[in-house]
Amino acid sequence: MDPTPKRPRYLSGVQPSGKLHLGNYFGAIKQHIELQDHGECFYFIANYHAQTTMRDLAEKLSVEQSRKLKAADLLRQNTLDVALDYLALGLDPARAVFYRQSDVPEVTELAWILATVTNMGLLERAVSYKEKIDKGIDATVGLFTYPILMAADILIVRSNIVPVGKDQVQHLEMTADIAGKFNRAFDKDIFPIPTYKLDKESKVPGTDGQKMSKSYGNTIEIFAEGKPLEKTVMAIKTDSTPMGQPLNPEPCNVFALYSLFATSEEKDELAAKYKAGTIGFGGAKKLLKEKIDSYFAPFRDKRRALAAKPDTVEDILRDGAKRARIETQRTMEKVYKATGLR
Ligand code: ADP
Ligand code: TRP
Numbered sequence: 001m002d003p004t005p006k007r008p009r010y011l012s013g014v015q016p017s018g019k020l021h022l023g024n025y026f027g028a029i030k031q032h033i034e035l036q037d038h039g040e041c042f043y044f045i046a047n048y049h050a051q052t053t054m055r056d057l058a059e060k061l062s063v064e065q066s067r068k069l070k071a072a073d074l075l076r077q078n079t080l081d082v083a084l085d086y087l088a089l090g091l092d093p094a095r096a097v098f099y100r101q102s103d104v105p106e107v108t109e110l111a112w113i114l115a116t117v118t119n120m121g122l123l124e125r126a127v128s129y130k131e132k133i134d135k136g137i138d139a140t141v142g143l144f145t146y147p148i149l150m151a152a153d154i155l156i157v158r159s160n161i162v163p164v165g166k167d168q169v170q171h172l173e174m175t176a177d178i179a180g181k182f183n184r185a186f187d188k189d190i191f192p193i194p195t196y197k198l199d200k201e202s203k204v205p206g207t208d209g210q211k212m213s214k215s216y217g218n219t220i221e222i223f224a225e226g227k228p229l230e231k232t233v234m235a236i237k238t239d240s241t242p243m244g245q246p247l248n249p250e251p252c253n254v255f256a257l258y259s260l261f262a263t264s265e266e267k268d269e270l271a272a273k274y275k276a277g278t279i280g281f282g283g284a285k286k287l288l289k290e291k292i293d294s295y296f297a298p299f300r301d302k303r304r305a306l307a308a309k310p311d312t313v314e315d316i317l318r319d320g321a322k323r324a325r326i327e328t329q330r331t332m333e334k335v336y337k338a339t340g341l342r
Contacts, residue, residue, distance in 0.1 A: 008039040010197075011159035013046040013101065013150070016078035017057060020085050021219035022292075023204040023212035026260050031163055031200055033090040041096035042157050042324060045082050045317075048101045048108065049150070050075060052143045053132070083313050085222065088303035093316045101153065103321035106328035111145075111152040113335060117181045118148055127170055135215070151175040155182075155191045157327045163197045172196040186338040190331070204260065205253045207236045220257070222296065223303060233289045234282075243280035254284045261291035 012032055014020075020029065035041055058071040079100060091098055101107060123129070126147055133139045150171050154162055155178075162172055172194065179191040203211050206218030213219070220232050236253050249255040249271040259267050270287065273279040306313060336342035 008161050009042065009157065009159045010035050010039050010161050010163060011042040011044075011154055011157055011194075012163050013044050013049070013153055014082055014086070015046045015050045015053075016075065016082045017050055017053065018078065018214045019081065019219070019221045019223070021212055021214070021221050022257070022260070023206070023219065025089070025222050026204050027165055027199045028163070029086065029089055031197075032086075035163065036090075036092055036095045039161070042099075042159060042327075043086065043091060043096055044099045044101050044104075044153070044320075044324070045079050046101050046153070047075060047079050049146060050078070052140065052146055053137055056137050080310065080313065083317060084303050084306050087306055087313065087316065088299045089222070090299075093320060097320050097323045098316060099320035099324045100317050103318065104156075104324050104328055106325065106332050107152050107156055108149070110156050110328075110332065110335065111149045113339065113341075114151055114155070114178050114182065115145060115148050117185050118151075118178050122174055122177060123147060125170075126174070128167065147171050147174045148178070151178045154194050155179055156331050157324065158192055158331060159194055160192055161197050162194055163199060165199045169196060169198075188334070188338045190334050190338060205256050207232060207253070209237055209253050220292070223300060225293065225296075225300060229292065230289060233285050233292070236285060236288075238281040241281075243282075244277055246277040247274040247279075247281070249274040252281075252284075254281060254288055258284065258288045258291060261288075261295050 010032075012028070014024075014028070032041070032043060054071040054075050058069045058074050061074070062069045083098075083100075086098065087093070123144055126144075129144055129146065132143060137143065151174065154172075154175050162168075162175075164172060176193050176195075179193050183189050183191055206212035206216055207220065208216065208218045210216050210218060220229070224232060236257070238252060238254060241247055252274070255270065255274065258270060262270070270279070270284065274284070
């Protein structure tokens with residue numbers, strides 16, 4: 001086995017399945033960016049994983065937008081969008097290895113090998129698979145074996161820590177199980193057993209008070225601005241307390257969202273206004289919109305500049321894949337040797 005690296009190696013993947021929102025930012029992306037100061041980071045766009053749901057998504061969006069969307073075009077567009085979002089929000093390609101999953105073919109190669117040590121029973125217990133087919137997503141073999149591909153993503157760069165949301169914990173437990181099974185089967189410590197690190201903000205509320213999520217249609221997009229942003233913020237659900245009456249900040253969605261951006265003094269100040277009845281929900285929403293605008297303004301500028309240079313983004317992803325493949329090929333050499341494939 002490799003000597004334990006001095007700095008932990010973090011890895012995480014994001015599916016290119018739509019516009020990123022404040023839940024993704026405060027739940028995951030912000031932490032991903034901060035981790036660049038604390039270890040070696042590998043971040044990738046999980047476009048192979050997205051294949052399992054992309055046709056379903058294209059169909060859904062085609063109905064919503066009354067125009068025929070092709071799954072392939074949607075995947076290409078979403079992949080570029082995620083790359084732009086991450087780079088604009090502070091992913092530094094000089095410090096983090098940033099790549100597109102499909103540019104690293106060793107991942108799918110390892111997934112096959114891992115499939116041969118993975119028990120059916122393990123996959124049959126996957127909650128996420130069941131939830132997806134309950135939602136009407138095609139029950140394909142790809143969807144069923146999704147956790148094996150995820151294990152390959154993680155194990156192939158021999159990462160130690162995987163920052164994820166709660167919904168991914170079972171997949172991480174499966175990864176640890178598969179890694180242990182492989183190591184025991186071939187009597188070699190090829191894969192370090194990874195652990196997970198739970199995202200900080202586990203539940204950013206959406207505009208309707210439920211957890212913010214693409215699937216609930218209650219998101220505030222990170223890169224929304226101007227009128228569309230104003231419309232979304234103004235539509236955040238509140239109770240019907242009339243203007244001039246004291247308001248309770250605790251259960252208020254507007255207050256919860258404002259708190260994500262505010263200093264503790266600003267938060268106390270707004271809470272005091274709520275309780276004194278000197279601000280209404282409309283006023284609080286205006287403050288929230290101002291906070292969103294000022295927080296994301298520099299990121300928006302950066303995103304615009306990058307979007308004008310798609311070749312630069314492509315170069316960054318290709319360079320990331322090249323660097324990732326140094327690690328993935330190293331792992332595969334050990335796997336070939338241990339399994340007798342070479
Ligand atoms: P969605 O629910 O919109 O489909 P994803 O499941 O793609 O979002 O989310 C990717 C990651 O973003 C999750 O693993 C989680 O860490 C984070 N995340 C998503 N929504 C929220 C939220 N409302 N609050 C906190 N974190 C969230
Ligand atoms: N399944 C993850 C999600 O839906 C995305 C993902 C794919 C991932 N491979 C990964 C996350 C490896 C962490 C590590 O959010």
